[in-house]
Amino acid sequence: MxxxxxxxxxxxxxxxxxxxxxxxxxxxxxxxxxxxxxxxxxxxxxxxxxxxxxxxxxxxxxLPETPGRHPLLRFLAQFNSALIYFLLAGATAALILGHGVDAGVIIAVVLINALVGFVQEGKAEQALRxxxxxxxxxxxxxxxxxxxxxxxxxxxxxxxxxxxxxxxxxxxxxxxxxxxxxxxxxxxxxxxxxxxxxxxxxxxxxxxxxxxxxxxxxxxxxxxxxxxxxxxxxxxxQIGRIGRLIAEVEPLATPLLRQVDAFARRFTWTAIIGALVLFLFAVAARDYGWTDALMAVVALAVGVVPEGLPAVITITLAIGVRRMARRNAVIRRLPAVETLGATSVICSDKTGTLTRNEMTARRLIVPMPAGPAAIEVSGTGYSPEGELSWPRPGAPSEAAQDLLRCGLLCNDAHLHNEAGVWRVEGDPMEGALVSLAVKAGLSPALERGAWARRDEIPFDAAYRFMASLHQGPQGEAVIFVKGAPEEVLALCPAPGEGWNDAIAQAAAEGERVLGFAMKRLAEAPARLGFDDVRQGFVFLGLVGFIDPPRPEAVAAIAECRTAGIGVKMITGDHGATAGAIARQLGLAEEPVVVTGAEVDAASDEDLVGIAARTSVFARTSPENKLRIVRALQSTGAVVAMTGDGVNDAPSLKQADVGIAMGRKGTEAAKQAAEVVLLDDNFASIVAAVKEGRTVYDNIRKMIAWTLPTNGGEVLAVIAAIIVGSIMPMSPAQILWINLILTVTLGLALAFEPTEPGIMDRPPRAAGAALLSRFMLWRVIFVSVLFMLAAFAMFALSMARGQGVEMARTIVVNTIVVMEIFYLFNVRFLHMSSITWRGALGTPAVLLALAAVVAGQFAFTYLPMMQEIFDTRPVAFLDGVMIVGVGVLLMIVLEVEKALLRRLGVFSAEEM
The missing domain is CATH 2.70.150.10 (Calcium-transporting ATPase, cytoplasmic transduction domain A)
Structure with missing residues (x-):
């Protein structure tokens, strides 16, 4: 220039x-x-x-550099939470008992969590960079x-x-x-x-x-x-304003972290107060010596603290990451796995996520004696597979053939088949015209060879059309024109009636429309000038294009409706186009469409209601997207937001879980998001939500399985002190139970497959407690059963004169066997566990079961272990009796589960 x-x-x-x-x-x-x-x-x-x-x-x-905190301060800040204090208390209890392995595991978990948080905290700075x-x-x-x-x-x-x-x-x-x-x-x-x-x-x-x-x-x-x-x-x-929006967004804690933090705070204070009361009671009311009372309190602390729970939660999330990666969802931040499972609203971009991001010629509208007639075109994307449904039987009209030839020749695009995938080289709409011509039986190579191009006028926004001069196979000269319908119609002296209505109808259905015309010349000019295209053309018709919905996205949206998850389209596209696509996707029969200008005009209070009832937000700005996400969150919704551009980065960071597109996404969007989709496909989001629900189910199962063990141990210690009895287990034996079970059976629950009907449930409430009423009932009920069984087996052994060491060995084995049977019960919280699937278990469960059995045999019969834990070999009949207690527990819990479901004591969400 x-x-x-x-x-x-x-x-x-x-x-x-x-x-x-x-x-x-x-x-x-x-x-x-x-x-x-x-x-x-x-x-x-x-x-x-x-x-x-x-x-x-x-x-x-x-863009200005924002000063960050000193790395050391950022690292130390990772330890400032009730959960970390809770873990460190458990490590201290383990050290008091001289159990360095447990203490080392807990401290390692704390350090790993701190390092992960330290690395991830710089997400906003990375997005800005x-x-x-x-x-x-x-x-x-x-x-x-x-x-x-x-x-x-x-x-x-x-x-x-x-x-x-x-x-x-x-x-x-x-x-x-x-x-x-x-x-x-x-x-x-x-x-x-x-x-x-x-x-x-x-x-x-x-x-x-x-x-x-x-x-x-x-x-x-x-x-x-x-x-x-x-x-x-x-x-x-504009890009600077987006940077400011990102910097202003405060990071949100995930639902799981909020629940765990609240649970840890209550649990820690309850444990501290309970230990203090028990210590005073033992000294004042039961004449325990200070040392004996202290050891009893230490036993209580060891029993109450689920040392391995945070580690197993972390491992469960990591397994979810691996599973989601197989579903084309890469997790950048571990807690996002669980947050996906809590999602109640998905705000999705349109282009490429809900649609194929491939323009497709959907219909031709050609002149016929009775007026414009539509010719439907099948097929999607750039693949030239499909057919044209002509308006009436017989040969197509001459105008239709001329329109197809015009679209192919007044065109600079080429189609290529790369490993079975059709790609366009050039403008997407021109690529769609090439595909359309092939569907109609035209060969691009033959047509372009027979109709040699002599000159052209490239498309320009000033006049909004493209023209090309060709010499046909008989030596005839023809000018083809394609462009904005109103501009092309203006070149034609008598286009006929009904075209404006046809254009309006196509636009209302979300189609982009091009008009086509041709002009035959007596002699081809040396150069094609604007004087040659001012008038005298014959109007050939219209072609309507659409970026078709992904078929799998339609199915995924239907699954979201079943799962109680709302889906909202937030796009920069025009309202008519977005609304038409929303109808095809099944977002709503008559989707409510709101524009960015209307969002700007609404107050924050009014926007809450607007966001709740609207299916499509069109022509949105970065500020609009951010306000929409915040409005939805203000109602308690857990919002997942998808995006690919810099304009999406603020709302991706604001959302409970931001999902960036891996193929077409900008680096800024990926840095601001917790999840990156490798295939840019909405169906992968729904698959990830399903995996997230599975992860949360498995975490609940693990908690429901772990806490009764600790609860039974604690109740046994408390009961022993209250009645002045000998403790049925020593502190070291309590630690053995916690260690052997958590790293085997507890970990096996992390590999549990998805339960049937998981996407038929509504999303759980964002503010729901980690322990629902049903879970709390389960913890108390099973803990009491464990305590009663422990005392019954201890009393029976003592009554038979087997001695304290043998009685304690029987109690430890009884609790472990009960935990094995309880595991099979808790694997299915929403259905009966007495099925072939439940009985056979998974490879992870069977491996864990084998490890526990081997560990318990070593604990009971290996001389070295007998010396460490003060155990004795158990007789065969006693072993049969111990297994019988486990079977009895399984039967009791299955009856309890069936009664609760039949009586409707707890809601489906609580269970």
């Missing part, structure tokens, strides 16, 4: 002291002559001295009548920037010249089709994606060339 060409568009305005560009947001609505005057721009560009003064006044064209890297490093500008290249950070308001295809726009720019200019703004608007740019002002109320007179920082020039006046730099650009 020449300097003279640019200078012609800059008026000899009177240079004024430029106003602060940050104070204006309507540059797109002003004539570029007025913009030049307000910013003091002349045809020669800024002088070097003036540019330096403005750089000092406005600062560099870069990724956005900073999207600003172009260099820019071509006009200064002192010369074209020069400068560092992008040195750009200032008033600079004249020169843009060409392939350039990244270095700052927000009001265009003063645009020639065939298309800019890919997907990172800001989510639009998959490049936006056409032109010089005239846009309406003041235009959404970001409709500001055709602006080029925004970080976007890419896809075609054409142009120039513009820089109006905003650094933090005042």
């Amino acid at each position: 020449t300097v003279d060409a640019v200078s012609q568009n800059v008026p000899p305005a009177t240079v004024t002291d430029p106003a602060d560009p940050a104070a204006r947001s309507d540059w797109h609505a002003l004539p570029h002559e007025e913009v030049a005057g307000r910013l003091g721009v002349t045809a020669t560009g800024l002088s070097a001295g003036e540019a330096q003064l403005r750089l000092e006044r406005h600062g560099p064209n870069a 990724a956005i900073r890297n999207m600003i172009s490093p260099h820019a071509n500008v006009l200064r002192d009548s010369r074209r020069i290249s400068v560092e992008a950070r040195d750009l200032v308001p008033g600079d004249i920037v020169l843009l060409e295809a392939g350039d990244r726009v270095p700052a927000d720019t009001r265009l003063i010249r645009a020639r065939g200019m298309l800019i890919d703004e997907a990172i800001l608007t989510g639009e998959s089709v490049a936006a056409a740019k032109r010089e005239e002002p846009a309406p003041a109320e235009a959404a970001l994606g409709d500001r055709h007179s602006m080029a925004f920082s970080g976007t890419t020039v896809a075609a054409g060339q142009g120039a513009g006046i820089v109006v905003s730099t650094g933090p005042h650009t």
